[in-house]
Amino acid sequence: MKKMFISGVTALALLTGGVVGVGGVGSSVEAAQTTLKFKDVPSTHWAAGAINSAVEQGYFKGYTDGTFKPSSPVTKAEMASILGRLSDQPNASSPGINNFTDVPEWAKGGVSAAIQKGFINPTSYQGKLDAKASLKRGEMAIWLTQGLATVDLDYKQALSDVKNTVIPAKEYFTGNLATSQKNAVAVAMGTGLMSVYNDKMFGADRTTTRAEVAVLITRYNTVAKTKPSNYKGLNELRQVGLTGTNINIIAPKYKKTPKDRVSLSIDYSKVTDEFSKVRNKNIITDTNYADLKIKNWIIVNTFAKGAERSIYYPAFVDEGFTLLRGAYFSFAEVELNVKSATMNALQAGSLLNSPTINPMTSPNSDAFAAFAGPSINDVTKNRGVFAVNDPVYWSVGLLHFDKKLISAVSLVTKEGPTYSVIATD
Template identity: 90%
Template sequence: MKKMIISGVTALALLTGGVVGVGGVGSSVEAAQATLKFKDVPSTHWAAAAINSAVEQGYFKGYTDGTFKPSSPVTKAEMASILGRLSDQPNASSPGINNFTDVPEWAKGGVSSAIQKGFINPTSYQGKLDAKASLKRGEMAIWLTSGLATVDLDYKQALSDVTNTVIPAKEYFTGTLITSQKNAVAVAMGTGLMSVYNDKMFGADRTTTRAEVAVLIARYATVAKTKPSNYKGLNELRQVGLTGTNINIIAPKYKKTPENKVSPNVEYSEVTDDFTKVRNKNIITDTQHADLKIKNWIIVNTFAKGTERSIYYPVFVDEGFTLLRGAYYSFPELELNVKNNNMNRLQAGSLLNSATINPMNSPTSDAFAAYGGHVINDFTKNRGVFAVKNPVYWSRGLLHFDKEILSDVSLVSKEGPTYSVIATD
């Protein structure tokens, strides 16, 4: 895909607060130099390079007082007009009609173009865009990922695949992420188009700033010309959404357990390596203290570096921590139905007697605490006795590769299928 640009004096006016000079953009060198002169954008600013590039390409122009105002919000009308001028963005196959009644005259053409290019779906609104309001990040994620779905149908499929995924953002773990924005946030994060803040929040309700838009313009152009399958993080999010686990991506050496290594009490014709067969199903336990279901199962390799890391690494593991003997972390999300009024966490551990899926332990990292995920301590009181009948929390175990301690991971559902996998050479 070619570099996406906008053109014309109107485009320059979009994000300048209405204070614009007369004439064209000028040369790239002049624009770049202008950026370097912004009093409020030092070279150490986190978005300095992106702002420099955006000014050079004509997306922005500074204010007459020599500032850029990187933290100033961007309105929906302004952003729609910019997106509508991305020259290499294809038109949607069945675009909606601009029936918004609150779009200012100067932005009507830009909004219509953004609709044509698949960024905005008018049917998601009630006839009003709230065009003068500041654009929030959740809505920005929807616009940008809708644009990606127009570029490549596999991005459209990805938006569907992540419906039931685990999103590495605090709002997901605390249950405050709006359902209508969840899929878009997942794809935006899986591609690296958008990410969480230092407080681990995606910030769906936070306004989008001029600096952020400068960064997003460049990132969108890159993502739009990249196949979804090239993003490891997005692949994980899709796999978790579709199957409940990322084990096939992070630990592909774990395959279906051969018949000679499966318990003789298990009918091998019922054995599968498809986790969907046991996801959210009642698992047969060793004791009768509680019923148990596994909602999701996340695997993290603590030895992986850089782009090889799981997208879930920063959620569950503190930076620099590694496990011994080549083990990977196993983080199952469990749902219990406690039957024994005095069941404690030790008895929870006896439900499966598994080092890999251990209901007695939960993540103890500072990272996970920052994301606000539920742990077993949230539901227990004195002496570790459960105070809640139906707790849902994340547990912690180990996925082994050491042959001296290696054993299969087997989950037998009451409905019949047995999920059983073991590490292969």
């Protein structure tokens, strides 16, 4: 795919209060960085390079007072007009019709083009775009990922695959991420197109600024030219969405347990290495204090660096922390149906005799606390007694690779299937 740009200079007026001359225009980001200067965009600004590049390519102009106003919000009409001028964005196979009644005259063509290119789906609105309103990040994620789905049908499939995934953003863990935006946020994060802020919030309700748009346009161009399968984070999010776990990506050496290593009491014909078959099923427990289900199971390798890290690392593990003897972290989201008013955390730990999935303990990292992940401490009171009858929280255990410590991870369901895997050489 060729480099994406907006043709002509007509789009510039959409995002300016006036026009400022910027000297000669080069053909590279480096040239933009050396020839374009704004009083409020020092070289140390986090988006300085992207801003200068966006101006050089014609997405923005500065203001007559020599400023760029990087923190100013961008309206829906303005963003739609920019997206509508991405020349290498293909047209959607079945685009909607621009039936919006509140789009200003100057933006009608741009909004129609954005619809034609798949960024905006008019059927998601009720005749009004609220075009003059500032565009919020949640809606931005929807627009951009719908654009990706137009470029590559596998991105469209990814938007479906992540429906039931775990998203490493504070809004997800606190239950404040709108269902209508969840899939788009997941794909946007999985590709690196968008990310969380320092406060671990994705900020779906926060407005999109001019600086952010400058960065996003550059990132979108890159992502649109990249196959979804090349993004490890997106692969994890898809796998968790479809199966409930990322173990096949993070710990592929764990395979179906051989018959001779499975308890004779288990019908081996019902043994599977597909976690989806036991996800949200009733697990047979060693004690009868509570019924137990596992909603999601996340594996994190603390030894992985850079792009090899799990997308879930920042949400569960503190930077620089490393487990001993090659073990990986095992984080299971458990759901209990407590049968006794006096059941405590210690008794929860006796439900499964497994070092890998231990409902007695939760992650105690600063990272997990910052993301507001539900912990056993949130659902227990004095002396660890459960305060609610149906708690859902994250537990922590270890997935071993040391031959002296390796044991099969086995979950036998009341419904029939048994999930059992063990590390292979």
